[in-house]
Amino acid sequence: MADAPGLMEPAEEIAYETRCAEGAIWTGTRLLIGVIAMAFAGVGFAYFYLRSVNSEGLWRPHGQTAPLLLGTEIAGAALVGAILQSYGLFRLRRGLDLDWSVATWATAGAGVLGCGLQIWELTRLGFQPGQSGYASLFVAWGPLSAALLLVGAYWSETLAARALRMKSAVAGDGGLSASQLPRARLFRASAEGAAYFWWFITTVSVLFWLLFYIV
Amino acid sequence: MAISATASAGLGQTGGPAPGAASPARGSRLNVGTAFAGAVLGYLFGHWLGNAIVSGDLYEVAFNTSTNNVAIFLALLFGVVGWLAGIGALNYPIAKIMGKEAPAEIPEEGWARFLKFTLDHKVVGIQYVVGVLMFFFTGGLIAMAIRTELLNPTSHIFGPNIYIQLVSEHGSIMMMMATSIVVGPLGNFLVPLMIGSRRMAFPRVEALSFWVFISGLMVILTAFPLGGFQTGWTGYAPLQEQSSGGMDSYLMGFGVIGTGMILAGFNMAVSIITYRAPGMRWSRLPIFAWSMLGTAGLLTLATPVLFAGVYMGALDRTAQTALFVNAHGGSSFLWENLFWFFGHPEVYIMALPGFGIAAELLPVFTRKPLFAYRVGAAGMIGVGLLSFFVWQHHLFQSGINPDMRPMFMLTTELISIPTGFIYLVGMGTLWRAKIRLELPMLFVLALYFNFLFGGITGVYLSDVPINVQVHGSFFVMAHFHYTIMGGLVFAFFGGLYYWLPRMTGSMMNETLGRIHFWMMFIFFNLTFFPLFIVGLLGMPRRVFEYAPRLQTLNDISSISSYLLGFSFVVFTINLVWTQFISPKPAPPNPWNSKGLEWTMPTPLPFHNFSRIPVILSDPYRYGEPDALPVADFGEIAAATSSTHEGLAGAQPTSSGTEEV
Ligand SMILES: [Cu+2]
Numbered sequence: 001m002a003d004a005p006g007l008m009e010p011a012e013e014i015a016y017e018t019r020c021a022e023g024a025i026w027t028g029t030r031l032l033i034g035v036i037a038m039a040f041a042g043v044g045f046a047y048f049y050l051r052s053v054n055s056e057g058l059w060r061p062h063g064q065t066a067p068l069l070l071g072t073e074i075a076g077a078a079l080v081g082a083i084l085q086s087y088g089l090f091r092l093r094r095g096l097d098l099d100w101s102v103a104t105w106a107t108a109g110a111g112v113l114g115c116g117l118q119i120w121e122l123t124r125l126g127f128q129p130g131q132s133g134y135a136s137l138f139v140a141w142g143p144l145s146a147a148l149l150l151v152g153a154y155w156s157e158t159l160a161a162r163a164l165r166m167k168s169a170v171a172g173d174g175g176l177s178a179s180q181l182p183r184a185r186l187f188r189a190s191a192e193g194a195a196y197f198w199w200f201i202t203t204v205s206v207l208f209w210l211l212f213y214i215v
Numbered sequence: 216m217a218i219s220a221t222a223s224a225g226l227g228q229t230g231g232p233a234p235g236a237a238s239p240a241r242g243s244r245l246n247v248g249t250a251f252a253g254a255v256l257g258y259l260f261g262h263w264l265g266n267a268i269v270s271g272d273l274y275e276v277a278f279n280t281s282t283n284n285v286a287i288f289l290a291l292l293f294g295v296v297g298w299l300a301g302i303g304a305l306n307y308p309i310a311k312i313m314g315k316e317a318p319a320e321i322p323e324e325g326w327a328r329f330l331k332f333t334l335d336h337k338v339v340g341i342q343y344v345v346g347v348l349m350f351f352f353t354g355g356l357i358a359m360a361i362r363t364e365l366l367n368p369t370s371h372i373f374g375p376n377i378y379i380q381l382v383s384e385h386g387s388i389m390m391m392m393a394t395s396i397v398v399g400p401l402g403n404f405l406v407p408l409m410i411g412s413r414r415m416a417f418p419r420v421e422a423l424s425f426w427v428f429i430s431g432l433m434v435i436l437t438a439f440p441l442g443g444f445q446t447g448w449t450g451y452a453p454l455q456e457q458s459s460g461g462m463d464s465y466l467m468g469f470g471v472i473g474t475g476m477i478l479a480g481f482n483m484a485v486s487i488i489t490y491r492a493p494g495m496r497w498s499r500l501p502i503f504a505w506s507m508l509g510t511a512g513l514l515t516l517a518t519p520v521l522f523a524g525v526y527m528g529a530l531d532r533t534a535q536t537a538l539f540v541n542a543h544g545g546s547s548f549l550w551e552n553l554f555w556f557f558g559h560p561e562v563y564i565m566a567l568p569g570f571g572i573a574a575e576l577l578p579v580f581t582r583k584p585l586f587a588y589r590v591g592a593a594g595m596i597g598v599g600l601l602s603f604f605v606w607q608h609h610l611f612q613s614g615i616n617p618d619m620r621p622m623f624m625l626t627t628e629l630i631s632i633p634t635g636f637i638y639l640v641g642m643g644t645l646w647r648a649k650i651r652l653e654l655p656m657l658f659v660l661a662l663y664f665n666f667l668f669g670g671i672t673g674v675y676l677s678d679v680p681i682n683v684q685v686h687g688s689f690f691v692m693a694h695f696h697y698t699i700m701g702g703l704v705f706a707f708f709g710g711l712y713y714w715l716p717r718m719t720g721s722m723m724n725e726t727l728g729r730i731h732f733w734m735m736f737i738f739f740n741l742t743f744f745p746l747f748i749v750g751l752l753g754m755p756r757r758v759f760e761y762a763p764r765l766q767t768l769n770d771i772s773s774i775s776s777y778l779l780g781f782s783f784v785v786f787t788i789n790l791v792w793t794q795f796i797s798p799k800p801a802p803p804n805p806w807n808s809k810g811l812e813w814t815m816p817t818p819l820p821f822h823n824f825s826r827i828p829v830i831l832s833d834p835y836r837y838g839e840p841d842a843l844p845v846a847d848f849g850e851i852a853a854a855t856s857s858t859h860e861g862l863a864g865a866q867p868t869s870s871g872t873e874e875v
Contacts, residue, residue: 007822016827023489024416031484031515035477038516042523042553046538049549058544129536133544136536140527161314183316
């Protein structure tokens, strides 16, 4: 290309592009939530549609319910993840990098645990997939729920691993919580996004927990 | 990507490559060849796995067919994963688990970069040009096969089973193509140039969207050896449940394409929102970028519902759920609702980009400012929002409560208001203009001509009493071909003639281009206008036989379709000759446009802008002698002192502090 390899950026441009990239993480997090929310809205629509149509009286014969205890543990794992990730962010903002790391690894663990429980639950159902509308939809929702928890775990895990690698580079610049290096600022933007995203996971998990186990 | 002491690594990792960054993309030997190898290996593995799962008494094959749908699905799924692994799309997501940061991208030269996973939006844009043309020509050949069968009402070439497979494949491939025909090539290439950015917000997501998109074509074509699918592109249940193995390709194909659409729209929306140059207020955003933003919003928010639908269909065919099976507590209308909740916004995914191109080109060839720019932008957003509230008009004749019909008739007719705004913006710009009838302008004018038929017949179709008469007929078919092909595809080719000199530095041949245009315009109309009439006379879609009295009209259509097809041979010869064999260097700004995308030298610098421009004006100030230049490319110091919107003081526009 014509100008390669030389692009000397003035400090103002680097600062501007860093602000753009921070904005992209902020906006991207919200839009990602919108994308996933619409997919789950499709499942939610199916729930109410099949329930109100009640074809052949087979929406939910005999009050079929998936294992309540397991389901509660899964939603609980999501809630714990959200609380931990937010608490970590709170500590990060106070300059306590280590607290954030511990909380984020724990969040990733909660996500993996919830995902594993969700998959295990699908092997422990008291009904067959095609037995009713409820049964079918539960079997459809389960893998989506597991995948959502796994995405959250992936986000937290990659952040925590990134923090480990970044530690020495930002040590002289105030650490993860205060460094003004672009990569540290983008890291913090992503950490903020992860905490926000975990509350979204929790919202979805709890809403469907209500629909599938309680209502 | 250039790295110097203060240089940007460009990919959000400003400040130079981080220690421990994954190895740079240069020297990556992964290309489309390794991707094919990965796809074949993945396919074989998935097929083996599916057979292993289903063998034994563990599992009964659904619907008592001899087809193992689990094996087909897993083969296709792992085939796509293998394809993505083979192109290198999964390297960075895996490296991230180890905490590695993005590698700096080093610019690559030569042809090989077009066959690789690349983060340069300009390369991705050109990859997409080739990609969408592959879809378009495949679907077009199948269309001519359809028209060949319809040459005679009673003697047959293909017979009913092959015919419906051809119709279904044609519809699916063309719909897949149409979702990306503008966003992919022109959107990815031009939007950063138009908004004054050096990059897209998420270049890996952008590149991934392309390679996912291409794999979608391969997946949908696997339907043929698997027995095809008989549902048409809409995939209606319960036929979806009963169809042969090719239905799996349909469901997987739309799942894959849907993923690509979400990725492409996501990157596009975030880029436009956050990467606009200083001074690029919403009121200065080029109208093409507005149309990309509206389209991206629909792509990201409507497509996940399609994804949910095809996912449920896949489970019904493999995991023996009964979501679309009425007899077991499901409902076939659940599919119809999920499909059209996506499907109607999809209509505007296919309409907005065409109008975006048209509105962008009109001021250039009329030498007038764009008439009622704000109305046009508002119309695009209004159409996008309203399109989520009309989907039940596709179910007027089926399982909806008849009392619901007036409401959806109303919302559908309401949507013609913002659509009319967009149309009138074009008419207002043309009004009393000294029109330069250059080649791209011809396509734009053709769009407005064709869309008049397509749009107005749409208003008729939204009307329940007429809908009762003509639904499922060739009238509907002609209507949407007039909007999609007559609107979007004409705009795409106009845009291609207009922007190819920018993209490749070579002009297309004018004479061949005019031959292409006139053949395409005349034979498009002669192909599809008779189909309005045969539709009104009662000829149903997707049926291989018809009443003998309709043969003349059908033959006019069929013969015109061959000539329409031939016009694309002319186009292809022109493209190959002027872009590959004997390139003719284009002048720096061949159309004398004020657009920001024409201000850079040719070939385009890797970083687009050596200095981030400060935007001073919208790009439509034609005929205004004292208008400001569109942007200030001066040094930062000069920019910050001479304008109140200099770089140093400007906030990135996502912060919401800028006026709208
Ligand atoms: Cu519609």
